[in-house]
Amino acid sequence: MATEEHAAEGLQIHPMDQFVVKPLFGDGPIEFYTFTNVTLWMGIAVLAVLALMVLSTSRRAIVPSRSQSVAEVFYGFIHKMVDDVAGHEGLKFFPYVMTLFMFVFLSNMLGLIPMSFSTTSHIAVTAVLAAMVFLTVTLVGLYRKGFGFLGMFWVSSAPMILRPVLALIEVISYFVRPLSHSIRLGGNLMAGHAVIKVFAGFAGVMGVASVVPIAAITAIYGLELLVAAVQAYVFTILTCVYLRDAVGDAHH
Amino acid sequence: MEAEVAQFALMGKYIGAGLATMGLGGAGIGVGHIAGNFLSGALRNPSAAPGQMANLFVGIAFAEALGIFSFLIALLLMFAV
Numbered sequence: 478m479a480t481e482e483h484a485a486e487g488l489q490i491h492p493m494d495q496f497v498v499k500p501l502f503g504d505g506p507i508e509f510y511t512f513t514n515v516t517l518w519m520g521i522a523v524l525a526v527l528a529l530m531v532l533s534t535s536r537r538a539i540v541p542s543r544s545q546s547v548a549e550v551f552y553g554f555i556h557k558m559v560d561d562v563a564g565h566e567g568l569k570f571f572p573y574v575m576t577l578f579m580f581v582f583l584s585n586m587l588g589l590i591p592m593s594f595s596t597t598s599h600i601a602v603t604a605v606l607a608a609m610v611f612l613t614v615t616l617v618g619l620y621r622k623g624f625g626f627l628g629m630f631w632v633s634s635a636p637m638i639l640r641p642v643l644a645l646i647e648v649i650s651y652f653v654r655p656l657s658h659s660i661r662l663g664g665n666l667m668a669g670h671a672v673i674k675v676f677a678g679f680a681g682v683m684g685v686a687s688v689v690p691i692a693a694i695t696a697i698y699g700l701e702l703l704v705a706a707v708q709a710y711v712f713t714i715l716t717c718v719y720l721r722d723a724v725g726d727a728h729h
Numbered sequence: 730m731e732a733e734v735a736q737f738a739l740m741g742k743y744i745g746a747g748l749a750t751m752g753l754g755g756a757g758i759g760v761g762h763i764a765g766n767f768l769s770g771a772l773r774n775p776s777a778a779p780g781q782m783a784n785l786f787v788g789i790a791f792a793e794a795l796g797i798f799s800f801l802i803a804l805l806l807m808f809a810v
Contacts, residue, residue: 657794664797711790714783
């Protein structure tokens with residue numbers, strides 16, 4: 478995105494420039510093995526998850542240290558969510574859901590550090606996460622329920638005459654899931670960061686009155702902290718909702 | 730002549746991207762409707778409210794998805810077409 482050259486005159490606001498993927502060393506073409514800023518910040522997110530979940534719980538005190546209790550809060554929160562939403566059978570997928578939540582949450586949060594790069598604002602990144610969820614749900618559902626998995630498209634509580642129409646709608650909505658799942662996360666993050674950049678552009682040209690946009694940036698930043706947490710929560714809870722179709726009782 | 734056609738196409742692209750963002754208004758109405766109804770329900774029966782938080786967020790997420798699609802169309806027009 479935003480690869481075209483900018484005109485020299487006019488208002489210098491380029492809110493999409495922060496999402497450009499660039500190689501960190503040299504400036505050759507970007508191959509799949511190139512070490513880019515995306516690679517760097519994804520690596521930092523993974524290291525942050527490791528530091529929080531592995532290092533802080535390595536000593537496992539009965540009276541937890543501060544970092545251990547943070548890790549325990551996250552663990553208990555996601556465990557309860559999977560148990561409530563995906564059902565008891567869904568707990569087999571708890572490690573996967575937990576990994577997803579921690580990675581998305583910490584990527585969102587790290588993206589809010591000024592001058593950093595928010596990897597989850599790229600639909601390429603979120604699309605892979607959502608595609609993995611979609612594949613998992615479809616394969617696990619077909620494996621566990623066999624042909625019966627297709628029964629979720631045939632709404633047996635509806636009148637017979639409506640069922641073919643509903644089946645068509647259900648099939649379409651099933652295949653739109655990974656699209657909306659990924660774009661919700663990527664779009665929210667990208668829109669939020671772009672809004673902050675637009676206000677920063679106003680602050681650059683307004684002189685003394687730039688106090689107003691700077692105050693607005695502060696407020697939006699607070700909102701973005703909320704959005705980062707809520708979008709990670711929504712991504713995870715939707716994963717649980719989809720998993721319930723695959724593992725749970727159909728009449729939940 | 731060809732430059733004019735290109736300019737015209739660019740104009741159409743930007744107008745289309747602007748029009749596509751109007752779909753986000755629908756998402757705003759939907760999300761507001763869900764949150765407002767949740768709040769009115771929660772005020773009538775506050776003890777049942779915490780158990781419905783997950784449903785609230787799932788509902789908001791589904792309503793928001795349709796608005797996000799129009800945002801996607803705008804992005805596609807701006808950067809991909």
